[in-house]
Amino acid sequence: MSESITVERIGDAPYEASFGDYVQLLKPRVMSLVVFTALVGLLVAPVSLHPVEAVAAILFIALGAGASGSLNMWWDADIDAVMKRTARRPVPAGKVDGGEALGLGLALSGISVVMLGLATNLLAAGLLAFTIFFYAVVYSMWLKRLTPQNIVIGGAAGAFPPMIGWVCATGSLSIEAVLMFALIFMWTPPHFWALALFMKEDYHKAGVPMLTVTHGRKSTRLHILVYTLLLVPVAIGAALTSIGGPFTLAVAVALNAWFVIGAVRIWRRDEAVAEADKYSVEKAVFRFSLLYLFLHFGAFLVEAALKPYGLGGW
Structure with a gap:
């Protein structure tokens, strides 16, 4: 990340981030696709989870997706600020400090992986941890600014959710x-x-x-x-x-x-x-x-x- 983003001020007082600003850090539109495909993977599997376990699994997969989004917004704040499509995101718009986005992303990463492991199985938790790492580090920090094949290889991060949902139910691939x-x-x-x-x-x-x-x-x-x-x-x-x-x-x-x-x-x-x-x-x-x-x-x-x-x- 080439430069930090300063939180904007309204008058003499710093801008107070709203709950909605923090929700936007989690990329809810992307999360909706993650939740849907993960849910499909879970529901079409030949093994059925207890409804409570299924709801918990989808919740923690969604939190993992949100963690990835928050980490991505922290890292990409400099380029988001100059792109029309992304300039209104919370960090480049000065609504949320970059450090807060990083902290939220790391916290949700740990919570989602640990809790998914407890709710379902270790393989599903491991796949979720790898997905977060792949999106935040391999794609966002490395591939995105390195190669025109960034979206080809990086697309794997968005492809894991239905596999994770399936593994939550079956424990295997x-x-x-x-x-x-x-x-x-x-x-x-x-x-x-x-x-x-x-x-x-x-x-x-x-x-x-x-x-x-x-x-x-x-x-x-x-x-x-x-x-x-x-x-x-x-x-x-x-x-x-x-x-x-x-x-x-x-x-x-x-x-x-x-x-x-x-x-x-x-x-x-x-x-x-x-x-x-x-x-x-x-x-x-x-x-x-x-x-x-x-x-x-x-x-x-x-x-x-x-x-x-x-x-x-x-």
């Missing part, structure tokens, strides 16, 4: 857990690169070596297409396992066909045309990519709900 991980892992690059296409200037000003900055938008468009095509067999493969079934397969085929069509449209776009229409196609694909992941994991839940009635599964 399986092909289903790995494929849920792989689905998010392969989805992350085209999702973020679509965003980077219309947010390139932000990353350029912040000195973040996003692919759009280091290799240009034409190369980024090709990368989006390639990773989207690589995502297809992963999604279809997950639908063919024990957590899938005819409904999940149909959803996977439809969603991936739509995603590929969007990626092809992005790949074929002329930069001058894209800039003239304010990157409408890129923005549409980015928004769809969010829906894509929720619908995919929602399909796993529907399939699990249908199984007791003999309507789901293979």
